[in-house]
Amino acid sequence: MRHTRVKDLLNSPTLLHEVNAKGWVRTFRNNQFIALNDGSTINNIQCVVDFENTSEEILKRITTGAAISVTGDLVESKGAGQKYEIQVKKIEILGDSDAEKFPMQPKKHSLEFLRENAHLRVRTNAFGAIMRVRSVLSFAVHSYFQQKGFVYVNTPIITGADAEGAGEMFQVTSLPLDNLPKNEEGNIDYKKDFFGKHTNLTVSGQLEGETFAMALGQIYTFGPTFRAENSNTSRHLAEFWMIEPEVAFNNLDDNMDLAEDFIQYVIKYAIDNCADDLKFLEGRLLEEEKSKPQAERSEMTLLEKLNFVLENNFKRVSYTEAIDILRDSTPNKKKKFQYIINEWGADLQSEHERYLVEKHFKSPVILFDYPANIKAFYMRLNEDGKTVRAMDILFPGIGEIVGGSQREERFDVLVEKMKALGIDEEELWWYLDTRRFGSAVHSGFGLGFERLVLFVTGMTNIRDVIPFPRTPQNAEF
Template sequence: MRHTRIKDLLNSTSILHEVNAKGWVRTFRNNQFIALNDGSTINNIQCVVDFENTPEETLKRITTGAAVSVTGTLVESKGAGQKYEIQVAKLEILGDSDPEKFPMQPKRHSLEFLRENAHLRVRTNAFGAIMRVRSVLSFAVHSYFQQKGFVYLNTPIITGADAEGAGEMFQVTSLPLDNLPKTEEGQIDYKKDFFGKHTNLTVSGQLEGETFAMALGQIYTFGPTFRAENSNTSRHLAEFWMIEPEVAFNNLNDNMDLAEDFIQYVIKYTMEKCSDDLKFLEGRLLEEEKTKPQAERSEMTLLEKLNFVLENNFKRVSYTEAIDILRDSTPNKRKKFQYIINEWGADLQSEHERYLVEKHFKCPVILFDYPANIKAFYMRLNEDGKTVRAMDILFPGIGEIVGGSQREERFDVLVEKMRTLGIDEEELWWYLDTRRFGSAVHSGFGLGFERLVLFVTGMTNIRDVIPFPRTPQNAEF
């Protein structure tokens, strides 16, 4: 008999028929009641075992974590909190679990403990919910862009270009590290390496994406990116996924419109498809909030925060206006900010971004026209010569979630910026070709997928929204 997913059993419109379910035991109580879960839903189905006619040896093997198959009749449940249950006629142990060694016992575990057991943590309610939400969000990303006629582009993971100019990149080499070939000048001879040049893991697919946007009109990338930043904060990963659309003929205002519409679409889609998981995660967050001092507690529940994004137009504010607001704000004057805003040109921190969203405007905010010297070389220089057509989208509880810009389409201006910043023109000759041959106004943005999952699930550490986090000194699993 073919087994039926537990999600489908719980949503069944007919009962009193024979069914088969397979999954993992969450709990087994009174030698009779199995709480069974197969990963299709946050909810378990109760399976009532005929313990009087079940061998003692079999009952002993029904332990937390064991994989079982149950066949029986789907009936209305007599217990509270569940619609249906299975009256078990046949039970088979598919895989035993040692109750003394299985780490995911039915109790509250610290997130740090669960990270140490990342290969098993998805068996908990919280991480099952997070990964289902992540999956639906991922589908929503493709759904949005495909509906809008974008072309999905797979940009290279191995690259010779540093899109951000930060230099914090993982090097890729096939050279023997214990006997590196050297040039006459004593430098590493990359001509003898696999690619014949110095290469790295990519931090962004943007530059390659721009080249295809100049032929296909509108493209998006969605793939893994890497940054060798030695940071152990709750906001950083060494391996993460990026969503990066690029659109020919779009200016900065078009770019803002696209980003706002995109984010609202994927959040709404996920709220509709993952209502049970999000309700569970909201309850988890409420319990976590109770352990915090009153001053540190969020003013919104998880679902309120998501609806806050859906129900409010994003306020568009220039960097200059934002600096004036922050400089005159009470927390700045009373030195409550960790980073005091004294003058124009300051690089805004998360505390400043959250103040603008949560306290001042009370809606999502898009900041634009940043100082040129704190933004990347490819952003279009404004006529004032001081600012660039950059934009950041700020959300409650998280600060910046999207960064983008209108790209510098003028060949001479782009080359001058590259020379000023010491960026090798020969390395990016192919990128400059897009400005030599049919250049046009174009724009795009980048959205760190884990940052989005973090916001939608209400988690506070980015290591908890990716299956296997890669961080400094940690590449386990």
């Protein structure tokens, strides 16, 4: 007999005779009431066991975590808070669970404990909800760009280029680490490596994406990226996913329009398609907020925060104007900021970004025209010679969520910038070719997918919004 998903049973327009459901036991009360969940929804379906006609052996095996199959009638529930339940006629144990040793007991676990059991944490309500929201957001990303006529491009995971110029990259090699070949200068001879050169895992698909935008007009990448930054914080992962559109003939204003429209679309899509999960996550966040000091509590619930992004136009502010606002702000004057703003050129921190969004403008903010010396080499230099056509989108509770720019399309200016930063022209000869042959104004942005999931789910640690987090000293599972 074909089984029906719990979500579909709970949403059935009518009572049903002889249905089959399969899933995992969340709880089993009084030898009669099973809370069954199959991952299709955050809601369990209650299965009422006819214990008089169920063997003692079967009853003993219905334990938390066990996989079971139940067959019976879908009837109106006599219990509060649920529309339907299954009056069970037959139970089959598909997979036993040692209830005493099963880590995911029906109680509250710390997030740290759940990270140590990442292979099982998705069976909890919170992580089931997070991963369903993540899945829906992923679909929404593709849906938006496909509807807009963008071409999906799979850029390389292995690369010889460092797009960010940060140098914090994971090296890829097939050379024997206990007997590395050396050249005449005594350095490692990468000509004998698999690719014949020094290669790494990519930190961004942007540079390769630009080459496709110069032929296909508008493209996007959505894939894994890697950074060997030894930061053990709630905001960093060594492996994460990036969304990076690139559009020919778009200037910075066009880029800001695209980013605002895109991010509002995917958030609305999540609200429309993840109502039960977001309602649960909002309740979870409210409970978490109660344990914080009043001053640290959020002024908005999760859904209020999401609607804050949807209902407000993003305020566009130059970096220079933002610095003036921050320098004259009360927290800065009273030295309540951890990083005091004294002069133009400072690299803004999350506390500054959140102040602009939550206190000053009370709307999402797009900052633009940043100092050139704190931004990447590929960003278009402004006529003032000291700022670049960069933009960052700032959200409540999280600060920067999107970073992008109009790219430097002028060959001579790009070469000069690369020379000043010590970037090897020969290494990026192919990138410079896009400026040699039919160069045009173009722009793009990057959105860390986990940062988006973090915002939409209300979680506070980025390790909790990716299935298996990769962090310093941790590559378990």
